[in-house]
Amino acid sequence: MNAFGKRPEPGEAGEASSAPSxxxxxxxxxxxxxxxxxxxxxxxxxxIVPNPHQPRRYFNQxxxxxxxxxxxxxxxxxxxxxxxxxxxxxxxxxxERRYRAAQLAGLTAIPANVRxxxxxxxxxxxxxxxxxxxxxxxxxxVEAKLNILSFELGMEQADVIQxxxxxxxxxxxxxxxxxTVAAILRKFGTESVESxxxxxxxxxxxPDYLADAIRRGSLSxxxxxxxxxxxxxxxxxxxxxxxxxxxxxxxxxxRIAGLKPKAKDADQTLSTLKRVTNPRMVKSLDPxxxxxxxxxxxxxxxxxxxx
Numbered sequence: 001m002n003a004f005g006k007r008p009e010p011g012e013a014g015e016a017s018s019a020p021s022x023x024x025x026x027x028x029x030x031x032x033x034x035x036x037x038x039x040x041x042x043x044x045x046x047x048i049v050p051n052p053h054q055p056r057r058y059f060n061q062x063x064x065x066x067x068x069x070x071x072x073x074x075x076x077x078x079x080x081x082x083x084x085x086x087x088x089x090x091x092x093x094x095x096e097r098r099y100r101a102a103q104l105a106g107l108t109a110i111p112a113n114v115r116x117x118x119x120x121x122x123x124x125x126x127x128x129x130x131x132x133x134x135x136x137x138x139x140x141x142v143e144a145k146l147n148i149l150s151f152e153l154g155m156e157q158a159d160v161i162q163x164x165x166x167x168x169x170x171x172x173x174x175x176x177x178x179x180t181v182a183a184i185l186r187k188f189g190t191e192s193v194e195s196x197x198x199x200x201x202x203x204x205x206x207p208d209y210l211a212d213a214i215r216r217g218s219l220s221x222x223x224x225x226x227x228x229x230x231x232x233x234x235x236x237x238x239x240x241x242x243x244x245x246x247x248x249x250x251x252x253x254x255r256i257a258g259l260k261p262k263a264k265d266a267d268q269t270l271s272t273l274k275r276v277t278n279p280r281m282v283k284s285l286d287p288x289x290x291x292x293x294x295x296x297x298x299x300x301x302x303x304x305x306x307x
Contacts (some may be wrong), residue, residue, distance in 0.1 A: 080111070
C-alpha cells in the first residue's frame with residue numbers, strides 16, 4: 001500500500017516521495033556538518049540517546065574497545081551529528097559507534113554538531129550513511145535498502161517485496177518498474193535489481209538463529225545461505241563448526257555434501273511447516289506462488305476436516 005492507503009496497480013511502482021530530493025541534498029553536506037569541529041559543541045553524554053531506527057543492530061564489542069582506547073588517548077576525532085528533541089535531549093543522526101566507544105572510554109561529554117531535522121530526514125540519512133559503510137552486515141544492509149525503497153516508492157515493505165518478485169517474474173511487462181527501482185538502488189551502491197531480488201531478499205528468509213549470527217558478525221551471509229540449504233537437523237552443528245573452525249565456503253560446502261539426512265519424524269515435519277508459513281515469507285511470495293500456497297493450505301484444512 002502506498003502512503004495514501006492505495007495498493008499500486010500492476011505496472012505502477014508508486015511516486016517517489018518529494019522528501020528524498022531534499023534529503024539527498026542534506027546527505028551531500030551531512031558529513032561536512034558532522035565533521036566541522038569549528039561549529040561543534042560539547043554535549044553531555046547523559047543527554048544523548050541513540051536513534052531507535054538505527055539500521056545497524058549490532059556493534060562488535062572488540063572494535064568498540066579498540067576505538068575506546070583510541071578515544072582515551074586522542075579524544076573523539078570526528079564530532080557526532082545530533083538533532084535536538086523536545087525534552088532537552090539529543091538524538092544521534094550520525095556517530096552511534098563513536099558515542100558507544102566514548103561511553104566505554106569514560107567520557108562525560110562529546111563533541112557534536114546539532115541540526116534540526118525531521119523524522120523522515122533522520123531516518124533517510126541514517127539509512128544512507130550506514131549503507132555507505134563497508135562493514136554493514138548483509139542482513140541489515142538488505143533491510144535498510146528495503147526501507148529506503150519503501151520510503152521512496154510510498155509503499156509498505158511487503159508490497160515492495162511483491163513488486164520486486166513481479167519484476168523478476170515479468171521483466172518485459174514490468175520494465176518501467178525495474179528502471180524506477182534501479183534508479184533508487186544506484187543512489188547507494190551498484191547492486192542490480194535482479195541481484196537484490198534474488199540474493200538480497202533470500203537473506204530475509206533465513207531462520208532467526210542464522211540471521212542473528214550474521215548481525216553479530218560471526219557468520220557471512222554466504223555461509224548462512226549454505227547452512228540454510230542443508231538438512232535442518234544439522235543447522236546447529238554446522239553453524240557452530242563454521243564459527244569455531246573458521247570454515248571457508250568451500251569447506252562448508254564439502255562438509256554439507258558429506259551429511260546424511262536423519263529420518264524425519266513428526267516433530268521435524270511440524271518444524272518445517274512452521275518455518276515455511278512464516279508471515280514474512282508468505283507476504284514475499286509473488287501472486288502465482290501465493291495462489292499455490294493458498295491452495296495447499298486449503299488442502300491441509302480439508303485433510304483435518306476429514307479426520
